[in-house]
Amino acid sequence: MYNLLENGGVCSPKGFTASGICAGIKASGNADMALLKSEKAARCFAVFTTNKVKAAPVLYDKAALEHAHFATAVVVNSGNANACTGEQGYKDAERMATLTEEALNLTPKSVLVCSTGVIGHLMPMDKIEAGIPKLVEKLHADASEEFGRAILTTDLALKSHAVEIHTEKGVVTIGGACKGSGDFFAEFRADIADSFNAITVDGDTSTNDTCILLANGMSGLRYEDLSLSEQGEFRAALMLIMQSLAKDIVRDGEGATKLIELRIEKAESHEEALRMARFIGTSNLAKCAMFGEDPNWGRILSSAGSSGCNMVAEHTDLFFGDVKVLEGGRPLPLDEAQTAALHAVVRQREYKVTLVLNIGQASASAFTCDLSYGYVKINAEYTT
Amino acid sequence: MYNLLENGGVCSPKGFTASGICAGIKASGNADMALLKSEKAARCFAVFTTNKVKAAPVLYDKAALEHAHFATAVVVNSGNANACTGEQGYKDAERMATLTEEALNLTPKSVLVCSTGVIGHLMPMDKIEAGIPKLVEKLHADASEEFGRAILTTDLALKSHAVEIHTEKGVVTIGGACKGSGDFFAEFRADIADSFNAITVDGDTSTNDTCILLANGMSGLRYEDLSLSEQGEFRAALMLIMQSLAKDIVRDGEGATKLIELRIEKAESHEEALRMARFIGTSNLAKCAMFGEDPNWGRILSSAGSSGCNMVAEHTDLFFGDVKVLEGGRPLPLDEAQTAALHAVVRQREYKVTLVLNIGQASASAFTCDLSYGYVKINAEYTT
Numbered sequence: 001m002y003n004l005l006e007n008g009g010v011c012s013p014k015g016f017t018a019s020g021i022c023a024g025i026k027a028s029g030n031a032d033m034a035l036l037k038s039e040k041a042a043r044c045f046a047v048f049t050t051n052k053v054k055a056a057p058v059l060y061d062k063a064a065l066e067h068a069h070f071a072t073a074v075v076v077n078s079g080n081a082n083a084c085t086g087e088q089g090y091k092d093a094e095r096m097a098t099l100t101e102e103a104l105n106l107t108p109k110s111v112l113v114c115s116t117g118v119i120g121h122l123m124p125m126d127k128i129e130a131g132i133p134k135l136v137e138k139l140h141a142d143a144s145e146e147f148g149r150a151i152l153t154t155d156l157a158l159k160s161h162a163v164e165i166h167t168e169k170g171v172v173t174i175g176g177a178c179k180g181s182g183d184f185f186a187e188f189r190a191d192i193a194d195s196f197n198a199i200t201v202d203g204d205t206s207t208n209d210t211c212i213l214l215a216n217g218m219s220g221l222r223y224e225d226l227s228l229s230e231q232g233e234f235r236a237a238l239m240l241i242m243q244s245l246a247k248d249i250v251r252d253g254e255g256a257t258k259l260i261e262l263r264i265e266k267a268e269s270h271e272e273a274l275r276m277a278r279f280i281g282t283s284n285l286a287k288c289a290m291f292g293e294d295p296n297w298g299r300i301l302s303s304a305g306s307s308g309c310n311m312v313a314e315h316t317d318l319f320f321g322d323v324k325v326l327e328g329g330r331p332l333p334l335d336e337a338q339t340a341a342l343h344a345v346v347r348q349r350e351y352k353v354t355l356v357l358n359i360g361q362a363s364a365s366a367f368t369c370d371l372s373y374g375y376v377k378i379n380a381e382y383t384t
Numbered sequence: 385m386y387n388l389l390e391n392g393g394v395c396s397p398k399g400f401t402a403s404g405i406c407a408g409i410k411a412s413g414n415a416d417m418a419l420l421k422s423e424k425a426a427r428c429f430a431v432f433t434t435n436k437v438k439a440a441p442v443l444y445d446k447a448a449l450e451h452a453h454f455a456t457a458v459v460v461n462s463g464n465a466n467a468c469t470g471e472q473g474y475k476d477a478e479r480m481a482t483l484t485e486e487a488l489n490l491t492p493k494s495v496l497v498c499s500t501g502v503i504g505h506l507m508p509m510d511k512i513e514a515g516i517p518k519l520v521e522k523l524h525a526d527a528s529e530e531f532g533r534a535i536l537t538t539d540l541a542l543k544s545h546a547v548e549i550h551t552e553k554g555v556v557t558i559g560g561a562c563k564g565s566g567d568f569f570a571e572f573r574a575d576i577a578d579s580f581n582a583i584t585v586d587g588d589t590s591t592n593d594t595c596i597l598l599a600n601g602m603s604g605l606r607y608e609d610l611s612l613s614e615q616g617e618f619r620a621a622l623m624l625i626m627q628s629l630a631k632d633i634v635r636d637g638e639g640a641t642k643l644i645e646l647r648i649e650k651a652e653s654h655e656e657a658l659r660m661a662r663f664i665g666t667s668n669l670a671k672c673a674m675f676g677e678d679p680n681w682g683r684i685l686s687s688a689g690s691s692g693c694n695m696v697a698e699h700t701d702l703f704f705g706d707v708k709v710l711e712g713g714r715p716l717p718l719d720e721a722q723t724a725a726l727h728a729v730v731r732q733r734e735y736k737v738t739l740v741l742n743i744g745q746a747s748a749s750a751f752t753c754d755l756s757y758g759y760v761k762i763n764a765e766y767t768t
Contacts, residue, residue: 053689053697053713084685084697086714119682120715202668204683205690284586284668284755285763292764298503299588301468305437306589313437313468329437330470331504371668372764373757379669380676380756 008162009144020150023131255374281368392546393528404534407515639758665752
């Protein structure tokens, strides 16, 4: 049994403290540095952007985790991505880690670094250096929201969740916060595919995407001591946290007015279903129709057909919410009541589109937002 | 030697006549049927959409060309795509061909059919049947523009070009018109990659994309009789026509205010260079920056890095027009004059962005437009 906690976040699991401050990196004066610390060194699983242009903190963390899979703290700044900053950028990322290790009295390579913000500017190291002692001083156990807010950039809403899993031997808690999206860690890589990698705002992969999971073991329980069904629940709970965070990212997508689940059913494989769902989720034509509250099945079907995944047009059925609009690849004639129901679906803030391929047994979902004037405005006017 | 003809188009080569009429398929009352006819049966090369959801005329033409690679005429309608129309749709496409063959007194399978417009509606065959005799009656040799205008849908501008190649033995003329984009024919497949397949408005592949090349031999010259250098000129001239048409499509992209050439140089292979250029051309972040007249090198570089193509961030240089903004992956400090020059480049209606990878000898270009409020407006408000 597991359940989401109200106002949960990175500090919900035992032994984690955090803090967030305004270090003056952002011109807006919003919070722009954050620290998460575990009482004990935590087993660390991390996955980073696949972009060939990797930011300095990504390169630093990858190197730090190459030999030891443990970390005790993560220091984060927003407002500057420390990307395209060359050797000096790498030295700066390293210095952020070292200063945090010294301030926390930790061994070398026990602190990871994350940066997010504008590209191509050297880090304002004077502000970072002044910020770290303040972060350490302010560490406290009720700082989930403080941490979550300090890592945001152009996004607006706090993305923070935690879940409790009740097992026979006791309680395990998972908490998380995010901005942006990424990949993930060995055993649970499949879960990442269906959460952080199953969402798309515009399909772009940044220079800084990072996903770090810390397990400090302070619940006193070990994964391998759980029963098989409890292990299943743990994975489901972790998936719930990751999907909740991932959906928050989409809801808060630039200019987004809608969150749409694209569900592909009866596909040949899970991988193909997920790829097709993601592909439709990046179709500008489909996303503009969602913004226009137009139940445009033609753009969904056409995008599915050009995804490169297997399908037979004549076998496919399509639903908006519960309203079937397409059967065997042909539009159904809808009566007045059905047409009204269809338009009610696409006027909702969140709804589901289901494409049933009828060529196999696999299914998957991706989550996307609409493409609005707001998206263009934000991205045409926001300068790196 | 070859040169573009003024006001050239499908009727420029010897032996071709055409016509365009208002058959009443479009509610707007604009021209919506067109016919192109060759005096002699023409060698025909055609390539069709790779979308798994193929419109009826695409399926019909593919079947018709399977055994004979000749065609004498092409009948086109706009306003209805005849896609997702099942068996009846196929019969309707076949009937369009047959009626045209009968009216022109041609043998079966000598007429190809193209449709473009809304998806999921059966063809208004009464209008088609009434239109065909009118098209035949109106066929004339100065109808390039008439033909070009009757095939448009949401696009606004005529896309029509012709080129004359002067060889030792005489003159060969190539003419073309288009809306939308496609793939192409065996020997010149590489040319298609660098023209119709090198452009992107939003990366979507339609159910109806079709590219047909007719060669009626009435210049009296055969390709294999040309000298090697003349064959090279022929290919260059064909490329010029196809690139000119392809660029017209981008210029007339929904809501487009700019045409940008994305040039990748010193890449490992032509294929990788082209793929990277196309990938950047579909990045919404990069395209919004182009609309905002923001020389946002970060989004270009980041998109290149996530294209899946080989590159080394530290080796790359980037230019907007002639202004170098990035060297070895790091932004260059620009003085006041250079900054002014940079902003002048991105304020132009057409400009070039060059990314030099410095890891090989290959290069390629793709052409894209910006992503504007107009794109969202057109695609949020236009209902299939």
